[in-house]
Amino acid sequence: MGNISSSKRFMRDTISEEIALKSGLLLTTSESHTILKRRGFSDVSVFEGSADDGMRVRPEDIEELIRHLRYFIGDLPDPRHPIATRIELWKDMEREGVDPDPLLNALKHVSGQGRQFVTSKELADNIAASCTIPRPYVDRFAAAISQTMDRSVQWFQVEEINTSWAIPLGDLFQTENIPADPEAYLDQRYLDFLAKNSEDLQRIHWRNFERLTAEFFSRKGFVVELGPGGDDGGIDVRVWNGGADLTGPPLLLIQCKRYKATNDVEIETVKAFWTDVHYEGAHRGLIATTSRIAPGGIAVSVGRRWPLGFAQHEQVSHWVKQMWRHSILSNRQ
Secondary structure (H helix, E strand, C coil): CCCEEEEHHHHHHHHHHHHHHHHCEECCHHHHHHHHHHCCCCCCHHHCCCCCCEEEECHHHHHHHHHHHHHHCCCCCCCCCCHHHHHHHHHHHHHCCCCCHHHHHHHHHHHCCCCCCCCHHHHHHHHHCCCCCCHHHHHHHHHHHHHHHHHCCCCCCCCCCCCCCCEECCHHHHCCCCCCCCCCCCCHHHHHHHHHCHHHHHHCCHHHHHHHHHHHHHHCCCEEEECCCCCCCCCCEEEECCCCCCCCCCCEEEEEECCCCCCEECHHHHHHHHHHHHHHCCCEEEEEECCEECHHHHHHHHHCCCCEEEECHHHHHHHHHHHCCCHHHHHHC
């Protein structure tokens, strides 16, 4: 496809629709611009100036922008062009003396049958039935094909794109998020975003920070009780070991403090929280914050041997990175 001449409004709408379709997050023009600039993306001119301004772009440049934006919001494990994984596969097969042509022929064969493959595993099963290439190569090839489809933009689509499942990024910061999944405390799409944008932890809605904390301990296998919010006596999350008698004292009481970086959790808060932990007979207490604990608060806890722990911004950021859906892939790279 050659260069495209259009208004910036069209390009912004295309970018927004692709992000919503692929990631499930609705981004405003301002949010997309801010995220790309913060990460040092080279060209954000499509988001600058009037929406009615005309522009001439190469489609591949817009696709690169979309891939990077999806990566910056945690939707992709990396921003690479989809052909990169196929090149890596060809090189590995060449080193092992395996001819890739049968893979391509098998793909043509199964594609010629007119079937739609929903998952890369389904595609791999059908390719494996049409060639004798070792299955690990088939799986990687099918994943690369699926990745190519996922990372490519379908320009000038005739059918209307359904983005009804997408959720506004802004809601993470403005209102409590209650996931559709009754087993979840915070939507995975928001966790993915925060995994790549931990600096925004200090902006999220205070109730979503409580939900994030509850989600982390729930995924660790604990039984979690999320407090009602608001005037809850300083206890935001209660935690028990799996299988424990929930009528007994909790293993852990948690107080969540969503503060800006410049605000410390003061010593008075630590002292008051210790009173709550002692009163409920909990084994330990934890103060989780998006900022930091004042040195005096930690010192008084250590000095008096209170069974309190402190999860400050760096630790909370680590929690979210562990909950990123691409964390395993990230660790392998």
